[in-house]
Amino acid sequence: MEKFTKLTGVAAPMPLINIDTDMIIPKLFLKTIKRSGLGKNLFDEMRYDAEGNEIPDFVLNKPAYRNAQILIAGDNFGCGSSREHAPWALLDFGIRVVIATSFADIFFNNCFKNGILPIVLPQEDVDKLMDDASRGANAVVTVDLENQVITGPDGGEISFEVDAFKKHCLLNGLDDIGLTLQKADKIAAFEKEHGAKMPWV
Amino acid sequence: MTAKTLYDKIWDDHLISTDEDGSSLIYIDRHLVHEVTSPQAFEGLRNAGRKVHAPDKTIAVPDHNVPTTLDRLNGVENEESRIQLEALDKNARDFGVHYYPVDDVRQGVVHIVGPEQGWTLPGMTVVCGDSHTATHGAFGALAHGIGTSEVEHVLATQTLIQAKSKNMKVEVTGTLPEGVTAKDITMHIIGLTGTAGGTGYVIEYCGDAIRSLSMEGRMTVCNMAIEGGARAGLIAPDETTFEYVKGRPHAPKGADWDKAMAYWKTLYSDDDAHFDKVLTIKAEDIAPSVTWGTSPEDVLPITATVPAPEDFEGGKVDAVARSLEYMGLKPGMKLTDIEIDTVFIGSCTNGRIEDLRAVAEVVKGKKIKEGMRAMVVPGSGLVRAQAEEEGIAQILQDAGFEWRLAGCSMCLAMNPDQLQPGERCAATSNRNFEGRQGRGGRTHLVSPAMAAAAALTGHLADVRDL
Numbered sequence: 011m012e013k014f015t016k017l018t019g020v021a022a023p024m025p026l027i028n029i030d031t032d033m034i035i036p037k038l039f040l041k042t043i044k045r046s047g048l049g050k051n052l053f054d055e056m057r058y059d060a061e062g063n064e065i066p067d068f069v070l071n072k073p074a075y076r077n078a079q080i081l082i083a084g085d086n087f088g089c090g091s092s093r094e095h096a097p098w099a100l101l102d103f104g105i106r107v108v109i110a111t112s113f114a115d116i117f118f119n120n121c122f123k124n125g126i127l128p129i130v131l132p133q134e135d136v137d138k139l140m141d142d143a144s145r146g147a148n149a150v151v152t153v154d155l156e157n158q159v160i161t162g163p164d165g166g167e168i169s170f171e172v173d174a175f176k177k178h179c180l181l182n183g184l185d186d187i188g189l190t191l192q193k194a195d196k197i198a199a200f201e202k203e204h205g206a207k208m209p210w211v
Numbered sequence: 212m213t214a215k216t217l218y219d220k221i222w223d224d225h226l227i228s229t230d231e232d233g234s235s236l237i238y239i240d241r242h243l244v245h246e247v248t249s250p251q252a253f254e255g256l257r258n259a260g261r262k263v264h265a266p267d268k269t270i271a272v273p274d275h276n277v278p279t280t281l282d283r284l285n286g287v288e289n290e291e292s293r294i295q296l297e298a299l300d301k302n303a304r305d306f307g308v309h310y311y312p313v314d315d316v317r318q319g320v321v322h323i324v325g326p327e328q329g330w331t332l333p334g335m336t337v338v339c340g341d342s343h344t345a346t347h348g349a350f351g352a353l354a355h356g357i358g359t360s361e362v363e364h365v366l367a368t369q370t371l372i373q374a375k376s377k378n379m380k381v382e383v384t385g386t387l388p389e390g391v392t393a394k395d396i397t398m399h400i401i402g403l404t405g406t407a408g409g410t411g412y413v414i415e416y417c418g419d420a421i422r423s424l425s426m427e428g429r430m431t432v433c434n435m436a437i438e439g440g441a442r443a444g445l446i447a448p449d450e451t452t453f454e455y456v457k458g459r460p461h462a463p464k465g466a467d468w469d470k471a472m473a474y475w476k477t478l479y480s481d482d483d484a485h486f487d488k489v490l491t492i493k494a495e496d497i498a499p500s501v502t503w504g505t506s507p508e509d510v511l512p513i514t515a516t517v518p519a520p521e522d523f524e525g526g527k528v529d530a531v532a533r534s535l536e537y538m539g540l541k542p543g544m545k546l547t548d549i550e551i552d553t554v555f556i557g558s559c560t561n562g563r564i565e566d567l568r569a570v571a572e573v574v575k576g577k578k579i580k581e582g583m584r585a586m587v588v589p590g591s592g593l594v595r596a597q598a599e600e601e602g603i604a605q606i607l608q609d610a611g612f613e614w615r616l617a618g619c620s621m622c623l624a625m626n627p628d629q630l631q632p633g634e635r636c637a638a639t640s641n642r643n644f645e646g647r648q649g650r651g652g653r654t655h656l657v658s659p660a661m662a663a664a665a666a667l668t669g670h671l672a673d674v675r676d677l
Contacts, residue, residue, distance in 0.1 A: 026533070027526035028406055028506050032644040037625045041276065041291035043250035043298050045359075055646045060632065084526045086407040089440065090644060091623075092342040093248065094358035112407055115442050116342060116356050123360035173374065174232040186360070187259070190368045193228065193236060197370055200227045200238055210463030210471045211240045211268075211335065 012125040013183035017106050018152040019079030022069050023143035027084035031117060034088070034096040048095055049102030070103070074146035080107040080153065082136065082143045087128075088117025097124045107153050109160075111136050122176045123186065127155060129170045138162070155181060214481035216378045217447050218413045221353040221478070225336045227370060237373050240335040241352075242365050244271040244308065245321045246299035247625065248340030252363035253302040262306070264369040269308035270330055273299050274320045275625045277313055279588050279615035284314055292626065306366075319591025319617035322346040322559035326430065327591055329459025333448035333475040338365055343559045343641065345436040349429035350456070351448035351478045353413070356437065376442045377487040379412035380480075383420035385494040390675040392569065393428030394561060394639070394658035396420065397435040398500045402510030404490065409441030412488060415480060416446050420494035426455040427565035434560045435641050438507040447479040501546055501671055502643045502656040504534035509643070513661065513673045517544045537645055538653050539633070546671050549655065553636040554585040554666040555648070556612075556659055558622040561639035562590025564597050566659040570612075571603040573663035573674060579611040580669035586613040586628070588620040612666070624649045637665035 039051045057068050064071045070078060081100070087110040088096060097120045100108070108121070109129045121128045131139070142149045142162050152161040155177060160168045179186065190197075204211065215223070227236040242265075249271070256263070263269055276292040277283060287293040296313070303310035309330075311318045317328065322343055325331045331347045337354035338344060340362040347354035357371065365371055381400055401408075414436050421432065429446050436444025453472065456462045463471045480486075498512035509531075511518070519542035520531040535542065540549065556562075556570055567587060579585050587607050589595035595617055598604045608614050621628040622640035630636055630652025639662050643654040655671060664672040 025526070025529070027530050028508075030506075030642075030644045032642070032647050036646055036650070037623050040247050040625060041289075041295050043254070043295060045251050055650055060650065084530075086410070086440070089406050090342065090642060092340060092356035092358055094251075094340075094360060097358075112410060114407070114440060115410055116358060116437075120358035120360065123358060173234070175230065175234040175372075178232075186372060187261075187364050187367050190236065190364065190370060190372065196228055197236075197238075197368060201369070204225075204238060208334075208471070208474065210332065210467045 011123065011183045011185060014106060014125050014127050014155055014180040016152065016154045016156065017079060018150060020075060020077060020147055021080035021082050021139065021143040021149050021151045022075040022078035023140045024069060024081055024083045025140055028086045028089055029083055030090035031088055031093050031096040032090055035093065035099040040093055040095050045098050046102060048099035049104070052099040052103045077104065079104050080109065080151055081105055082139045083108060083110045085111045087113050089114035092116045094120045097121050097126050101126055109136060109139055122180060125180065125183065127153065127180060129160070131168065131170060135168050214484040216480040216484040216486065217351060217415055217445055217478055218353065218378055219484070221334055221336065222375060224334065233374060235373050235375065236370050237336060239338055239365050239369050239371055240268060241325070241330055241337040242269045243321045243325050243337065243339035243344065244269060244362070245275055245339070245341060246273045246295045247275045248359050249302065249362055250295060250298040251359050252366055253306065255363040256366055261367045263308060263366050266307045268369065269366070270325065271299060271303040271308050272311040272318055272321050272324050273313055275619045275623065277618040278627050279618045279620045281616060283616060316592035316596065319594065320559045320562055320619055322434070323562055323590035323594065326350065327459070327593055329456060329462035332456060332462065332471070333452060334478050338371060342437045343434055345444050346430050346434040346559055348433035348436065348444040349426060349446050350452055351445060353443055353445065355443040376413045377411055378485065379409060379414045379441065379488040380486040380490070381414050381416050382418040382489070382491045383416065383494055384418045384491065385420055386423070387420050387494045387497065390499050390660065391497050392658045392660060393424050393431040395497050395500045397432045398502070398510045398656060399497045400492065401435060401439045401507050402500070403492070404439050406438060406506055406508045407440045409436065409439040412441050413443045413445060414439070414441045416444060421446060422449065425565055426451060427563040430563065431560055435507065438641060448475050499658065499661050499674055501661065503538065503540060503546060504531065505537055505643055505645050506530070506534070507641065507643060507656065509534065511546060513546055513671060515546055517542050517546065519543070547673060549671045551635055551637045551665045551670055552584065553630060553634050554583060554662050555621040555636055555638040555640065556586065556662050557588030557590065557620050558640035559590065560641045561659050562588060562594065564594050566639065567594070567598045567603050569659040570663040571606040573660050573677065574610040574667060575606050577610055577667055579666040583611070583666055583669060585611060585666045586615055586621070588615040589617050591617045621648050623647060637662045637671060
């Protein structure tokens with residue numbers, strides 16, 4: 011997994027609540043057996059018309075946001091299907107940070123496994139950043155994970171919370187499986203005890 | 212000893228370790244796998260030279276991509292779908308996990324196959340790369356969806372890194388009115404909590420109305436816990452649960468059954484256990500329900516009218532305006548005036564035998580509306596066989612329904628069963644998102660009985676009026 015330490019980039023505003031994973035990456039793109047290449051189909055049905063032409067009004071099609079690396083969105087971002095294709099598509103497009111008032115649980119976890127930082131902020135902070143983001147390419151925002159601070163285009167700072175373990179993994183680009191396998195002895199011991207207690211499992 | 216909730220008990224019995232930073236490692240008893248969210252995980256194992264840690268606890272079944280037409284064994288036309296199905300076949304065989312291929316009568320939607328085969332048992336931890344894993348909570352198992360990275364993690368270690376959720380109780384008291392089903396309960400709850408109301412929680416459903424449900428109904432309720440944002444839904448096991456489980460192929464037998472029963476009977480929330488959030492609903496207040504918008508929280512009784520954006524607050528105002536435009540609906544119109552051209556009966560929410568019986572009861576001896584495209588997709592090959600044996604399949608076909616083979620079908624349209632732009636479907640599935648059943652398709656979520664009523668009348672209809 012690619013590390014995430016500090017990022018300065020354009021923030022794109024998506025002031026819509028309940029953006030679900032079917033919107034982020036529609037089902038027909040889930041047929042891939044790879045993790046890469048989904049960026050061109052990110053938000054496919056919102057981004058392209060039925061003939062495959064770009065819809066100019068969609069935020070990521072606007073010149074200012076074509077290289078956005080940060081998304082500012084409404085409540086409950088990433089609800090619905092567990093598809094990890096959603097963070098894969100965001101990452102492949104170049105999005106490394108999503109900021110919203112709340113996220114759906116599975117999507118939130120999936121982001122951290124892919125070097126994407128989802129940040130939960132109070133409504134007033136999200137409103138401020140949404141306003142900043144709507145200023146276009148001038149709206150460059152810096153996200154500093156080490157210090158847990160977002161710096162807006164006017165220099166204003168917003169601090170954010172992040173789970174200590176998830177932060178550690180993101181900062182160092184750590185592979186979860188490798189970390190867990192360091193506990194192989196503990197797992198084996200548990201498995202033995204669990205199997206004795208519940209032989210039917 | 213401190214009082215514990217059912218969730219606390221299952222969590223504690225699967226906890227391997229907790230680090231100083233609060234992240235825990237929990238043991239996974241059952242890992243269900245389907246073709247869409249697993250190829251990258253198996254590829255990861257291969258690249259790292261790893262094996263599946265517990266192939267005996269891993270069950271694979273293709274469901275999302277499989278066609279449901281009778282000719283499907285002749286091959287899958289869509290190349291990408293075929294490659295994905297072939298990848299599962301190869302992975303299941305190479306890594307030696309339990310596997311129900313397309314030509315096995317036990318094949319079906321993964322969340323129907325697991326319980327049917329007795330893989331899902333009370334008190335277990337169950338995961339799958341699929342959000343509707345919540346279904347298995349009906350057995351008092353801690354069951355939830357995971358992403359593909361976590362699928363790989365479970366394959367490699369049989370564990371999951373988790374933070375513990377909070378406890379929420381949803382109590383449904385009293386007796387369900389006539390025409391009101393498990394689907395209406397679960398939709399009604401989401402209508403009240405919203406799709407983020409359960410975020411951060413595991414929900415335990417309880418109360419007389421929940422107790423009175425069959426296992427099929429309980430699975431329907433827990434299935435949509437994820438639509439309310441919860442990590443998992445749970446129902447404490449009881450005689451109904453034990454009766455369902457007993458004798459299933461992978462249920463414990465003999466002395467193991469007695470030992471299991473002794474444990475399962477401890478699986479309930481203690482009287483004074485603490486819940487962080489409580490919602491109490493009277494069963495009498497629940498009506499046959501439908502969704503009108505593009506979020507599962509857009510739920511109303513069938514007797515209501517389409518709302519207006521200004522009936523809402525905050526970000527929901529714009530969301531409703533967008534929904535109504537997508538759905539082609541005007542505020543104030545009666546829900547029963549919404550015309551339907553497609554009916555889909557099936558999915559992990561409502562693809563079990565009881566659901567098909569409910570449809571048959573409504574349509575027996577009648578014909579569906581002329582021009583209506585109506586399909587019934589059993590949740591598994593065994594559900595299909597049982598429905599044929601009970602004469603249900605004949606009733607459905609006589610009424611004009613297509614009688615399909617098992618799969619996810621039109622619930623998510625990754626296979627040939629899809630809506631065309633502008634088509635409007637009464638569906639027994641779980642999501643009414645934009646494009647969910649096909650680009651531009653419009654979905655109204657309903658119970659099986661209500662779907663049957665729509666098929667007969669050609670519009671959303673109150674099953675109590677038929």
